[in-house]
Amino acid sequence: MFSLITKHTVNSSKNIIINPAILARTRTVNxxxxWEPPERISRWxxxxxxxxxxxVLPDPTNICVQYQFSSELENAEPNVRNQFTLGWHPLKYTKEFYEKTLxxxxxxxxxxYNSPVAMIAQLTGSIRYMQWCIANQKERRRTREVYRLQIHKLTVGRFHMLKNLRQTDYKQYEWLLERLDLQFKPKPSKENEIMISRKEGLRQLTNSYCEEVxxxxxxxxxxQLDADKLPFLEQKLKNLEFIRNEQMALKVPCTITKEQIEEIRKQYEEMKKVHEANKIQPTKKKWRVY
Known part of the structure; x- marks a missing residue:
């Protein structure tokens, strides 16, 4: 058995000193x-x-960017022309074609090609191409790791360019976001920044659980109160009718009028219909109406 001492707990059978703090930590509480930590989203x-x-993967029959203005390919044979298409070249030519499209x-x-709008479009094409390569495993593992770092660097650069464009020309900024299908996510201020921790998360969950209870x-x-309204009105109606009949029998001035009784009876009938429609059962409680 355990005997309680001021600072420690001693097991008399084995003469082992146990710290109560350890017992508190090992106690199971239902x-x-x-609290579960939020899912971490990768930077890429x-x-x-x-x-x-x-x-979006372009059509492989499109001509590469380097040969689009070649006059000799216009009259070339189909077999020769196919050798200058995207399907016959590495993926980097597909990336260049997609960037030029944006x-x-x-x-x-x-x-x-050097305006902020064009540079943002080029960065967007590079970012989306590398995201597609990582998701579909189109490159070697080492190359995909390099792509993850490059995506973060390009995203930071594009963020600052969008921030400057937002301050200088807001209409063009909105038009560019809609045109390139982008979403600008500004960093929260230090006042509104929330640190994710288990302690703070448990506090919020506890407050919300207490509110629900x-x-x-x-x-x-x-x-329960809505269910007890019907027997309360019924008892009140009976008491008012009894008081009025007694006053009339004793020939004393009536303090209760017929209009008051009819009003209570009307409320009782309406409440009865509501209870029958919702199938509300009153509690077994006697009300005292004074």
């Missing part, structure tokens, strides 16, 4: 709340970078 995923749109959709003139008890008590 808590109805459970679209949920973290803000890319709503995804990489740039063409936002640039203001033919030679617009309180609301459940209040709802149950409210239903």
């Amino acid at each position: 808590l109805k709340i459970k 995923k679209a949920e973290r970078t803000g890319d709503i749109g995804s990489f 740039i063409d959709s936002v640039r203001s003139h033919v030679y617009d 309180k609301n459940e008890k209040l709802d149950a008590y409210r239903k």
Whole structure:
């Protein structure tokens, strides 16, 4: 058996000193709340970078960017022309074609490649292409690890460019987000920043659980009161009729009018219909109406 001492607990059978703090930690408690850490989202995923749109693989029969303005390919044979298509070249040519497609959709003139809008479009194409390669395992493992680091660096650079564009030209900023199917996620301020911890999470879960228990008890008590309204009105109606009849029999001034009794009877009939429709059963409790 265990005998309690001021600071430690001693097992007399084996003469072992046990710290009570250890017993408190090993005690099993059936808590109805459970805190689970939030799922960590990788930095390369679209949920973290803000890319709503995804990489779309172009048609492999399209001509590579380097040979699109070649006049000799226009009159070349199909077998020769196929050797200059995306299907015959590595994936980096597909990446260049996709980047050029995004740039063409936002640039203001033919030679617009260095404006903030065009540079953001190029970064977006690179980010989505590397995300597609990682998700579909189109490259070697080492290459995919490099892509993860590059996606983070490009995302940070695009974030600062979008932030500057938002401050200088807000209309163009909104148009670009809609055009490229992007989502700008500004960093929260230090005042609104929330540190994720188990202690704070358990506090919030405990508060919400206590609110739920309180609301459940209040709802149950409210239903009980609604169920007891019908017998209360019935008893009140009988008492008012009894008092009025006694006053009339004794020939004393009546303090209760017929209008009051009819009003109570009307409330009783309406409450009875509601209880019958909702199948509410009153509690076995006697009300005293004074």
